[in-house]
Amino acid sequence: MSLTKTILSRAAGALLGGALALGAAAAASAADDTIKIGILHSLSGTMAISETTLKDVMLMLIDEQNKKGGVLGKKLEAVVVDPASNWPLFAEKAKELIAKDKVSAVFGCWTSVSRKSVLPVFKELDSILFYPVQYEGEESERNVFYTGAAPNQQAIPAVDYLMSPEGGSVKRWVLEGTDYVYPRTTNKILEAYLKLKGVPASDIMINYTPFGFSDWQTEVSKIKAFGSAGKKTAVVSTINGDANVPFYKELGNAGIKATDIPVVAFSVGEEELAGLDTKPLVGHLAAWNYFESIDAPANKAFIDAWHTFTKKPNRTTNDPMEAHVIGFNMWVKAVEKAQSFAPDKVIDAMIGVAVPNLTGGLSTMMPNHHITKPVYIGEIQADGQLNAVWQTPGTLVAQEWSPYLEGSRDLIADWRKPMSCGNFNVKTGKCGG
Amino acid sequence: MPHRARLLLIVRRGALALATSLLITLSGLMASGAARADALDDTLARFLADKFPESEQAIGELAAEAPPQAAAILEAMSENRLLFDPADRIVAYRNASGAVLNARTGETIADASGFRKVRVNNALRRAIEGATGSLTLAGSDPEKRIAAAEDVFKSRDAKAAPALKAQLARESDARAATALKLALAAIVAASDEASAADRLSAIETLRGRGDQDAENLIDAIDEKTADPEVKAAADSALASIRTRLMFWGAAQDLWYGLSASSVLLLAAIGLAITFGVMGVINMAHGEMVMLGAYATYVVQLLLPPSLQSWSLAFAIPLAFIVAALVGVAIERLVIRYLYSRPLETLLATWGVSLILQQAVRSLFGANNRQVTNPPFMSGSVHVGGLDITANRFWIIVLAIVVFVALQLVLRATSFGLQMRAVTQNRRMAAAMGISTAKIDMLAFALGSGVAGVAGVALSQIDNVSPNLGQGYIIDSFMVVVFGGVGNLWGTALGALMIGVANKILEPVIGAVQGQIVLLVVIILFIQRRPRGMFALKGRAVEA
């Protein structure tokens, strides 16, 4: 009963608060000196687990920018909507943000399908989307800035590391993924890359499981059997969100230690590890462009600000958050460079903008609308953190069109004039495939 | 006198010589001690660099020199407790109780603020495993010796062979001896120039082990040798191992199936009660499971560390009570108004489930919460060729206990009797003076409470997130409908069949396809037998 009461009172409070917020928003929008920023992240449904944090970090960044006096003398105002992990709703909300709320830029999306869903909207209404998550590549659009990693900024360095003596000279590979486009494409790229490196097909096992898969017993035993062939084996995991916790729990209990069969994951960060007891998982790996544990002044300042803003001293930070930090700072810089909030001008001004990332380097927006990033390989620690054990010497430029895939080998993207093309075919010399 | 004096002189000289020789020995001893100390200092100094190659070399040196503190240092390092102070150039480690000890002298260091952790990666962890292996191979604890031999078995490090042989010669523990032999066999299998006799005995030893590793090692021997006798022995051993593996593989799949069934049963059995007794579809059932999982989280959050290993003993009753109370609230506030409209109950409870999910999201956040496995539910044991993970094992036990307890409640209590009466013929039961409204409420509390207990189990293997319940609700319906409503045995058998079928199909056609095939089979089955496997017979249906 008491819980019901709590819920009811909270709900009532929420509705009241929401109404007040709405009133406040209406009052604020009446003033002309605010510039709106759209935040398009799921706050309910299956993706809320990952995306809620990104909404919070955007609110913090906007808040900080306003304290610094805003941009071009105007205050920024966040417009938060909930696309509820529902892909058509993403498109609808994107339209609403751009056409009705007239936002200057949108920060949002997590899954590829949500990005694909809003893409036509951004093209049609000519606005800007900052997409902060590592993805499968094979895309470059004028209206989208990809601040997450392309496969060559995450997957390939991870495999390189595992192949090196330091990483254990791995000879046999399990590519384990959730059955959707990101794992499929990444695994296609990795398979081609491994074969190029002389790994025979018999030493590569590719396996897919459904979304939200929770009974990993059979799959883990398959991995164990594949790994007992005498050659050093590693698992490259593109397992998505929800399925990771049961996977790692099974892995830990089945006694697969990182020293026997290391698992390197591309979708598991500090946020996901917070939901796990990591003691049995020490040494398993993750490849990202940012770790919370990286010892850099910018990172420390960011983490402190984050803890103050959320009033939770234990709240973790992760890679997509850093991507939003970089994306937001780039947007501010580009606006200042263009002296305008008009998307057209900002889009042109974005290329070449460089801002410090949180790990002590500099990230630059390249003509392909992707950014340069350092790559870190980290090992899971008993406290749920990832400790970098390897990093690229500098930053890498994204290969949005993978040279390891037949269809995209000849494509390049360059949004500078006069080319202004996201899929220029160097063979045919034509824009458009 | 001269004689005496001479004697004296001799004595004196002797004494001098003795003293000298003593002195020399002593100083020599001291010198060698100093040399050893220097070597240890040099070794420890390597950690100061905090570079992986340096650290790896240091581990090798510790293993080779085997100073008394080596084992402690290596253990600390593997657990990330090895520290160094770059300014004062001191290496230290934190012991289990949290005190920081100087690695060189063993003295306690009061102020460890300047110390940083020595970084470790997998390559180092492997090196530490190898080094501890050779250090503990001659130890007094047979368990440690077995673990050390297992490490060698995995690393196939030929350098360990002499130590293995020496230990084998004086080994008294039978299990340790087997482990040592296996480790030696693995080294032989990996070597290119082992003799035929060695290979034959290795094959024999490995055949006894009879698992996947053994198969691969014998395969390796088979490939390397040209000797027909060895080849024949290898082939026969391989054939026997493969038969054995096939048998155990099938048994393993059955076990996985059993485990999957236990999860399904736990998730569905509460639904079987509410659905069976009241014919009410409670779409918020999954959220009861989710609340149980969050109850486990809260218990682990609030319990002091000393009681952590008992967390589930607190979590199970709490989860039951929380879910039962929420269940009663839903029944009182919503469902009882809708008994004559069961299909609409479905819609209303769907609304309730949305509210509960969002409530948990608002209270606890959208992220996964961390629920740890207590020690007795961690790790796995090998029984024959079976790998049995502890958490799955205890979930099966829990499922059986819950099932038996529910049967007892239904069969041996008057509440159970009344509940069965209401299930079978509500009007007649009411006519006999049973307060059906009360029974409904209690049945709903029981069903929801059991769902809460299921949540405790699921928190051990799955995400603890607001979406937890959604993942199980449809499967639960399938189990209940497939098994037949109003019969817990039907639910149990339904869960068992679906779970086992799922795990048998999974290796054959893949996880995704397996689930789809099963759904289609269930749909077809229900179309053949609309009331499930164990349909209630008699008046309950006809009325």
Added chain:
Amino acid sequence: MSPQLDRIGLVFVVLLALAAVVVPVLALATPADSPFNIPPYLVQLLGKYLCYAILAVALDLVWGYCGILSLGHGAFFALGGYAMGMYLMRQIGTRGVYANPILPDFMVFLNWKALPVAWWGFDSFPYAMLMVALVPGLLALAFGWFAFRSRVTGVYLSIITQAMTFALFKEFFRNDFGFGGNNGLTDFKDLLGFPLQSSAAKAALFSASAIALILAYGAARLIIGSKYGKALTAVRDAESRMRFLGYRVENLKLFAFVVSAVMAGIAGALYVPQVGIINPSEFAPANSIEAAIWVAVGGRGTLVGAAIGAISVNFAKTWFTGAFPEFWLYGLGALFVLVTLFLPKGLLGLLLRPRRERAPTPETPALAIEEGADP
């Protein structure tokens, strides 16, 4: 159907017909800054509501008049949507990012060499439209034939229809199934040669949706008003008696179920070009449950009510997710609970018999399972 309800129906149809004309005019002929202008995004949004309304009318036909609570109608809707999506994909032609004239983009980067058989013929609009009706219709026919002959009713039927859409949901998620996996089909360019991004196309699609809704309502109304419809309602109220009277109950139900599925398919086909994406989440059991809730909110067994319910719930959702992003689920959940508790006849019930609201009284649970068979 009561005359009062028919009057409301007529008003609704007239309003829709008016909207089908006025909305495009206001959207296209007025300047963007005019207060009468309807921006293109709003036209699309309204068009989307109308598609949902068609789905709701289809569901109400089987639930309200035949007692079949299908929790799988989202599947028919999505199948119609996929058929349309496949046609739109084929229309992209060489404008895809890889400029492959035959293969859609997702097939190119997954390295497929040839078009799967299921995709053949979808470059032809008439064929695609045939499939929009045929695929959901045939699925409903096969499913209903088995289910109704075996007398699966009530709650059981609801659960297996849910299992059906759940199975399809999982199947369409698989990349190997050949329909784009999780990402589904997107980035459509044009329909019958008209670019979808143009305001004219959006207005035309809106009008088409409004006309389709009128037709769906008209068809359902005709069915219900006919002799067959009376028999259908009788099946809802007393299935066994109808059977004893010699009616082939399963055939009566099957016809309604198939017609309803085809309507849902058409709704899906109109929906896809307006939202710009079709992917497996449309098969999610939650979507079908939501559709049932629209019907309940509007008023079951009224047709018009179903349409009104779909439009109003979705409007509320649009507004809530924007205005109260963190809390809208409470509102939606509460709406479902309150409507089922206090408005058993839905919003339209308020309109039909305006009387004082009463607190619900506990009803005696009577033979719930059997009642489930004949609610």
